[in-house]
Amino acid sequence: MLSEFFQFTFSGVTLGAIYALVALGFTLIYNASHVINFAQGEFLMIGGMGTVVLLEAGAPLPLAMLGALLLAGVAGVVLYKLAIAPAKKANVVTLIIITIGASIFLRGLAQFFWGKQYHALPRFSATESISVGGATLLTQSLWVLGIAVVLVVALALFFNRSRLGKAILATSMNKDAARLAGIKTQTILTLAFGISALLGAVAGVIVAPITFTAYDVGIMLGLKGFVAAAIGGLGSSTGAIVGGLLLGLSEAYTAGYISSDYKDAVPFVIILAILFFLPNGLFGSRAVERV
Amino acid sequence: MTSAAPFNALPDTPNLLELSGITTAYGRIEVLHGLELRIGAGETVALVGANGAGKSTLLRVISGLQPASGALRFDGADLARTDAAERVRRGIVQVPEGRQVFTGLSVEDNLLLGAYTRRDKKAIQQDLEKQYQRFPILKDKRRLPAGTLSGGQQQMLAMGRALMARPRLLLLDEPSMGLAPLIIEQIFAIVGELKQEGITLFVVEQNAAEALAVADRGYVLETGSIVAEGHGQALLDNDSVKAAYLGG
Numbered sequence A: 001m002l003s004e005f006f007q008f009t010f011s012g013v014t015l016g017a018i019y020a021l022v023a024l025g026f027t028l029i030y031n032a033s034h035v036i037n038f039a040q041g042e043f044l045m046i047g048g049m050g051t052v053v054l055l056e057a058g059a060p061l062p063l064a065m066l067g068a069l070l071l072a073g074v075a076g077v078v079l080y081k082l083a084i085a086p087a088k089k090a091n092v093v094t095l096i097i098i099t100i101g102a103s104i105f106l107r108g109l110a111q112f113f114w115g116k117q118y119h120a121l122p123r124f125s126a127t128e129s130i131s132v133g134g135a136t137l138l139t140q141s142l143w144v145l146g147i148a149v150v151l152v153v154a155l156a157l158f159f160n161r162s163r164l165g166k167a168i169l170a171t172s173m174n175k176d177a178a179r180l181a182g183i184k185t186q187t188i189l190t191l192a193f194g195i196s197a198l199l200g201a202v203a204g205v206i207v208a209p210i211t212f213t214a215y216d217v218g219i220m221l222g223l224k225g226f227v228a229a230a231i232g233g234l235g236s237s238t239g240a241i242v243g244g245l246l247l248g249l250s251e252a253y254t255a256g257y258i259s260s261d262y263k264d265a266v267p268f269v270i271i272l273a274i275l276f277f278l279p280n281g282l283f284g285s286r287a288v289e290r291v
Numbered sequence B: 001m002t003s004a005a006p007f008n009a010l011p012d013t014p015n016l017l018e019l020s021g022i023t024t025a026y027g028r029i030e031v032l033h034g035l036e037l038r039i040g041a042g043e044t045v046a047l048v049g050a051n052g053a054g055k056s057t058l059l060r061v062i063s064g065l066q067p068a069s070g071a072l073r074f075d076g077a078d079l080a081r082t083d084a085a086e087r088v089r090r091g092i093v094q095v096p097e098g099r100q101v102f103t104g105l106s107v108e109d110n111l112l113l114g115a116y117t118r119r120d121k122k123a124i125q126q127d128l129e130k131q132y133q134r135f136p137i138l139k140d141k142r143r144l145p146a147g148t149l150s151g152g153q154q155q156m157l158a159m160g161r162a163l164m165a166r167p168r169l170l171l172l173d174e175p176s177m178g179l180a181p182l183i184i185e186q187i188f189a190i191v192g193e194l195k196q197e198g199i200t201l202f203v204v205e206q207n208a209a210e211a212l213a214v215a216d217r218g219y220v221l222e223t224g225s226i227v228a229e230g231h232g233q234a235l236l237d238n239d240s241v242k243a244a245y246l247g248g
């Protein structure tokens, strides 16, 4: 009984860490530009699929991953420069629709150039799993958790300690005041999209050995990351992490104790509950602060 | 009051800022109609006018946040191709209306962000200490989020932040807005200090009496056009200005 519980918890936390990274990407872009970037999931796809394609082309795994991350970073910057920045006068709803269009476009490109097959990435360690308290723990899960923790700490340091990180925060809090301080907010927004894309791509690469990857994995992962961000209050980094873990765990327990048929319904039930009972999420700031 | 300016008081120092034919619009609504204005190096100039006259818009034009047609020259150089960040680097620094501090960042981070365009770490640290001397309350609260400060303290923070950029021309947009009389006095005392220190000041106010009292010269802006110009005291004594802006 207990070993079952451990098992579900492990897989829940692993999934949760992935959702948290996606949610952090949503949060970063939302804070910097007030855009909900529905192309966020495509960065995961580019991370995973890019690695697959480079591996097939003969690159060693670390190099293939690095290449895929770069590609995703570039995609993030290009998304901002070509699709978001030119429409900066448009209202937020229009911008959100643009990101949905961009995600369909990116998915189309991936399908065209990389095909529709599902691929598995090799896991990062030779050993597949270890046994803990009667439950099987995938070594790849440890990679996911370790990398997620490192990224979260690195992000926290970046935003709390570095001049550039603070400039991003300042831009997200008050764009005009940031410009009056001499911050080039266009550059800052570009950077936010780039970092966000990188975060997504890392998530896409580290999860690919567990869940497979394909041109269309971005839809579901992106949506779940969005739900995680919304649980956390859309705009709070702590909220994004907690939201990701909550979502991952609820999914894993639902799949384990009820039925895996309902697993994908969990995020949608949660989002409805959140919208109904806690429109600002668990960690949402008061609406007045966000106007 | 729509007749031409009764005074023609040109600054007797070289121009630091020169605007000519400045016109700008929000969408199809033109809000500034061919403004002419000059600020001499070391001068303190006031711009007074009713709510909605276009004062903030003019400051946004000068800072490069609002596009405009016409010519803008700073220290002899045309600013047409100079973006907002570069204007700050050259010394055009604004304290915006309503303070606009970075509410979620600490007081000290707000001040340091004011020096964003600078690289001279040592001098930045010294300037930070200077602001703490000027505004001791900011030192006491330096670790607190700026959003927790009172209105007057936020005004001081916004001024300190701007000073961290080492302004040559400091634009102040309604520094007294929404503050208690005692605090307004403090703020204008500091404006007086800055003037003593030789910073060129452009003070925008609805509170015409305070602004014109501290200013060498003043302009009166009415629905996007300058309708009067003159020495501060002279404008204060001008009957039509009194009638329109000082409540008789």
Ligand SMILES: Nc1ncnc2c1ncn2[C@@H]1O[C@H](COP(=O)(O)OP(=O)(O)O)[C@@H](O)[C@H]1O
Pocket (backbone or CB within 6 Å): B026, B031, B049, B050, B051, B052, B053, B054, B055, B056, B057, B058
């Ligand atoms: N962002 C904006 N969009 C549209 N109209 C604006 C905007 N900002 C100001 N206005 C209009 O421009 C005019 C001048 O405004 P403003 O420069 O803020 O005046 P002031 O600072 O003198 O009170 C007003 O009629 C105001 O309604």
Ligand SMILES: [Mg+2]
Pocket (backbone or CB within 6 Å): B055, B056, B057, B097, B173, B174
């Ligand atoms: Mg104003």
